[in-house]
Amino acid sequence: MGSYSKYIHKRRRSVPTPKDMVKADGKCIFGTFDREFETMELLRARKPTHMPQCLNKYKLTLWEATEVHLQNGVLLAVVCDMGIFGKTLNVFYDKRTKKVYTWDTNLKSSDTIIAPNLMNGNIAEGKTTVSHVKYVNRFEDGQCTLKGRHKNKEDSIEYDFTLIRLSKPSVVSIPFGKNRPLYSQKDFFKAEGSLTINGERMNCDEDSVAIVDDHRGYYPRKAHYDWVTTMGCREINGEKKFFAFNLTRNQSVDQERFNENLIWFKNETSLLPPVTFKRTPESKDFQDYAEWIIRDEHDMVNIKFKVYGMSPMILHAVVVNIDYYIVFGVLEGYVRDEEGNKYILDGMMGMGEDKTLLL
8 A cells, every 4th residue: 555645745744833823023924733823913914915004904804613514414603704794604404305594694893703712712703683603712622612593584593512622633824925824723523512493403413523614814805715524424444433524725825835635533634635626517507416526636535526505605795706605415436544545435424615705
């Protein structure tokens, strides 16, 4: 069995995390790190965009999001501050009916709370008359709690989860330009708790898992990213084990050195190389089925993502244009770890995003 580690750039190996992501002179630190940052004061970044320094706040996007995988469905829960406005977002995909439920509420940026870091009980929260998403972050202890509710005229959802870390974190600071950072921390968790949608209660079981995504960055004026994930339990060498992966392609100036692609196992990770995405049809033409093909150049990633459900969020306004598609479905194919071991994905839940921004 051949080793695939040679396809992973040395800059993808995690190093000890400095205390500050932005140095005193305003220069940002880039790379892959072994734990969360204590200080992420990205507003102090020196000239991350072409705009005046005083406008950094309006160019910085911040969010904390979680995907929770239950037996009968998948939840995406988000609190977001885009500088111009904030957002609470909940999306639920019912695997039994392939129906997607979406609750999306805007609020003032000033009323949106984003945790300064993921430690010491720091809170991320968005609250309106019809919605509430709240995170309490204690990642230094490997824990996070997530509570939320959302309703509209037809549907309602409410949930309360305790999340306990299963594996090593994925912590990256990716350059989108000379001093233009995109910070992302993604963690694989065991989920405990329950969700109630339209009166139906869904409890976590021994297989229920989640991925938390803390995300902060200065996107280019024209930006696009593709993303797909899975999480759950898989039979590996005759034994049922926790398994997840993350695959993203974004505006990294060097995909080989700076990306966030990896496999999670319990207590361990294995890195993956850059990938490309191809869709048939394009998301804007989706009816009731699509196929995404996600591959790399070294046969470590060979996936067909069969998309059955989509939540489109299209915003075309004077100052911002967003074409954002959240999709759900089933995976086929495989990924390989760095030792060349192949993990068959057939039948695993897939979730992804196809997002284009013009800011």
